[in-house]
Amino acid sequence: MNFLTTLLAFAVALGSLIIFHELGHYWVARLCGVKVLRFSVGMGKVVWSRRVGPDQTEWAVSALPLGGYVKMLDSRELDGAPLSEADKAREFTRQNVWKRIAIVAAGPVANFLLAIFLFAALYMAGIAEPSSKVAPPAADTAAHQAGLQGGDVVTSVNGERVRVWSDLRWAVIQAAIDKRDMLLEVDRPGSGRHTLTLPSRAFSGMDLESDVAGKLGFGLSRPPALLGEIVKGGAAERAGLRTGDLVERLDGKPVQDWIDFQSTIRTSGGKPLLVQGMRGREPFELTVTPDVERKGSVTVSKIGAYAGQGPDMIEVTAGPVEAVAKGAVKVWDTSVLTLKMIGKMVVGEVSWKNVTGPITIADYAGQTARIGAASYLSFIAFISISLGVMNLLPIPVLDGGLLLYYSLEVLTGRPVPERFGEIAQRLGVGLLVTLMALAVFNDVVRLL
Template identity: 65%
Template sequence: MSLLHTLLAFLLAIGTLVVIHELGHYLVARWCGVKVLRFSVGMGKVLWSRRVGPDRTEWAISALPLGGYVKMLDGREADVSGLPPEELKREFTRQNVWKRIAIVAAGPLANFLLAILLYAVLFMTGIQEVSSKIGEPAPGSAADRAGLDGGDVVVAINGESVSGWSDLRWQLIQATLEKEDARIVVRRLHRGDFTFTLPAAAFSKLDIEQDVPSALGFSIALPPPVLNKVAPNGPGAEAGLQPGDQITHVDGKPMRDSAAFLHAIRSNPGRALQLDVLRQGSAIALAITPRAEQQKAGKDSVTIGKIQVELAGQPDMIVVASGPLEAAGKAVQKVWDTSVLTVKMFGRMVTGEVSWKNVTGPITIADYAGQTARVGLASYLSFLAFISISIGVLNLLPIPVLDGGHLLYYSLEVLTGRPVPERFGEIAQRLGVGLLVTLMALAVFNDVVRLL
């Protein structure tokens, strides 16, 4: 069922995004007076079709679901010499260059508009996410050296407002790409706002394929360690721990949150520890010895301590909601920022600053589609918006056979006053196909490596 769920979520996502992209081409082509012969969802052999409308446009579903196309009346693809004059006027290459630019650009633009719409809806209805309150920074980490402390709430990074953990992560990724200082404004309970700086050197060796916040020492703030369950006959039960107990200290060290307590237990296998416990308002002291157990860590195994208890509580959650105008503005900004980041990623991959391992293909996209669909509608819609932006940006790259390649040809035509030579176009088309096939092969290879 999990595989079927993932497959259905993937096909729904790809089908929706392809239809929206091709509808952009179709609607603007019709608006410009160009005759559309076929609108296909999928590539390859046509499995089902029906002709509708005054032009008898063929609406089709084809065998390969990874794509789609709009086929227009085009003299480069078929002999149109025998058509009557009123039909020739509707042939694509006979349109002026600005109409051709509009038709080609409409596909990526439709993807961006869809992403703006989805984000605006999410911002208006409210997105529940983890707050930007941070846990105790890892000792010696960049966050620790900068002076940040557990319980700090990050409110801005480099002048950009931070409302939740996703904003915090996004701004740190931006700083990682730019290899620049990160000025972090935090709010401390009853003490006001403070500004700290993570120097550019902290980002110099980071790669965005890492968990950037974790690599810098940031972690999500967790609640104090309160026990929800205690397994019978486990070290916790033998020590006298009970559900509802709050651990305040381990060997005299205060336990600010659950993460600190977990670290204290896991890092002391087989060693006797002194626990200070708060039980129904009364303080008691207990001795406990974590049981030593082996755990896999990559190809190796490590010894950790376990006491067989379950901790209660969740991180602080917030709901970020906006009015219609604010939501629309935030959605436009989100799409713009994501598009710019995607372009920067491509540029840095070309220059070797970012690994080509970041290129993902249909397997990874399907995996994320399934995961987000299981989490909930809001996560799935956010995923759709992100992939829609990625498709829009990818199609605008100046690679022949993509929309961006055609826009490059037409831009040269605007500048020179004459079309790109046909022979040049044919050679560029072949190179473009080769480059696209190479990128797809790399994406699938990366997908398989991730699975293995």
């Protein structure tokens, strides 16, 4: 079932992004008066098609699903066949350079607009996210050395307002990439507002493809091991545990939070555990023997108790205008961050292991789809931004390569020589094939 969910989620995400990208090219081509011969979802051999409209545009599905294209009337592909006078005016290469730029740029722009729309829709609907309250940082981390304490609520980073955990994590990643000091404003229970500085040297030599926030000592504040509902007949009830019990130690080891408590129970192998904690104002001590359950090849232990308290959550909502503005800012910030990461890969500051392919994207599609609609739509928005940015890179055969040619034409007043374009296109195809091979290799390594 998980495999089918992953496959379906990947197909819907990739298919919708390809269609939207190509519709951008199609709509602007039609607005510019260019004749469109084929709109294809997929590459390679056409497996299904239907002709529609006065131009009899062929709407097709092709065999290779990783891509798509819009084929316009182009004299370079007609092998010398004559054009009617009407078609000459609608042929792509005869359009002025600004129309050609608009048609080519429309695909990536459509991806950015889709991402803005999705983020705006999520903001208007309201997204419940964990607050920016942090867990106690480990003593050897930069956050601890800067004075951050467990329970602190981070309200701003370098002057930018922070409300939820995703805002904080994003701000930390940006500061790490830029290698600049982080100025933190925090609200500390019982002592008000504090200003902390995390120096840029904390980022020196840091592996940016890892959990940057975690390595620096920023951890999401988790609820304590407070017991909520006790399952009737379960191991917890048999041992005498009650709703409201606060577990502080298991087998003599301190319990940091509910996740720590749950993890210890699940991996206990069913052996008896000494539970110590507080019941109201009174300490208690008893022994619980978890029930053992086998799921496939994995053995899981459980006691039949639910968490009595969740993490602090904040409902993030916005009106239509504010939501669109927030969506546009998020798309811009994500695009800039993506370009910075690409630049750091080129100069060797970030590993090429960050290049991911269809297997990893499919995996994330399945995971976010199982979490819920909001997570899945956010995933589609981020992939749409990545698709837009990648297509704008100045690589021949991509939209960015064509935009580079047309920009040179604007500057020089004449088109790029055909011979130069052919050589550049071969090099571009070779580079894309190499990047795809690297992406698939990285995907397989992650699986193994």
